[in-house]
Amino acid sequence: MEPFKNLINTGTVQRAGQHLQRVWPAFDRQGFELRAASGLDALEFKARAMQLADALESALPADFADAASVLEASLAPPIPLDARGEPAGLSDAQGEQGLSGWVVWSMGDYVARRGMDDVPRALRCLHALTQRFSAEFAIRPFIQRAPDAVLATLAQWVEDPSVHVRRLVSEGSRPRLPWGLRLQALVADPTPTLPLLRALQDDPSAYVRRSVANHLNDIAKDHPELVAGWVREHLRAAGPARTALLRHASRSLIKRGHAPTLSAWGLGQGLLGRVSLSLSATRAAVGDEIALSVSLASSSAQPQDLLVDYVVHHVRANGSTSPKVFKGWKLTLGAREQRALSKRHSLRPVTTRVLYPGKHRIELQVNGQTRAHADFDLVN
The missing domain is CATH 2.60.40.10 (Immunoglobulins)
Structure with a gap:
């Protein structure tokens, strides 16, 4: 089985150099590829992604807005959805048109490093990136540093036509996203994201609804009574899709035997x-x-x-x-x-x-x- 870390490899670096130079001829492709690929085989996955981000930081325009425009222009078409509404891979022809996939993680990390002084422009860039990978990791430092501005933007994105962007609203603001920066303010008080989850829990995409369920399950680790109350409230008149979401959101509490959650599901009575x-x-x-x-x-x-x-x-x-x-x-x-x-x-x-x-x-x-x-x- 191919090691996970090899998802970012010298071929990834070369494709990034090719497409960045294609859209910005002044791009120092040789210097970028040398820096990004140096000792790559010895690095684990996250270190590879960060080294590629380092190389981007050294080679892109000094002005962040100009650099963001270069990144956006280098992208492949948005990732399409399959018949089930789940992300599907790009065809070879689509992949040749630009960048997508794991390299976009490094691009998002670059935006998080350099875009903090221009949050609106950075968020527009992440809006584009997340449609080719997920910007769930890159958006979290912005939520931590500029919560009001980012949450206001997320409130607009709940109605975005892109399923990838709508999922980012929920996934990027999860308090305890695995591999991601922990959003301690939202761990302590998750109420700022509840209107977002309420707007998305009946989203037509199961891809989005699954993220909402995982977000609620995150909240349940610190605020079980809140999630038990959410389930009780939103189970009323729930259709099959929302019911499945709420059950998935309840999974940790049910396994713990949390009495109010069990009661919400009609399982509060002990066995006679x-x-x-x-x-x-x-x-x-x-x-x-x-x-x-x-x-x-x-x-x-x-x-x-x-x-x-x-x-x-x-x-x-x-x-x-x-x-x-x-x-x-x-x-x-x-x-x-x-x-x-x-x-x-x-x-x-x-x-x-x-x-x-x-x-x-x-x-x-x-x-x-x-x-x-x-x-x-x-x-x-």
């Missing part, structure tokens, strides 16, 4: 009945899997909507434990019904989690309430 959990083994090795067997028995004369998840308390390097919630089952348990459920849980290491030996506990959550548990010893 009995629950049991058993494991296929009391001892398992790293790399194996272990089977969970669940038994539910209703004592109610009415059907019950249930969300059944399980929590694995992983042993950490220092001997303490850390809980991780895993998706289980969503079901309606009939009146007086008994139901058996089963699932196999992998004990293979993954890049985001190291498995250490020791006693692990698995807890079964039913509508957010812990109703049963079982232990097993993990060995190397």
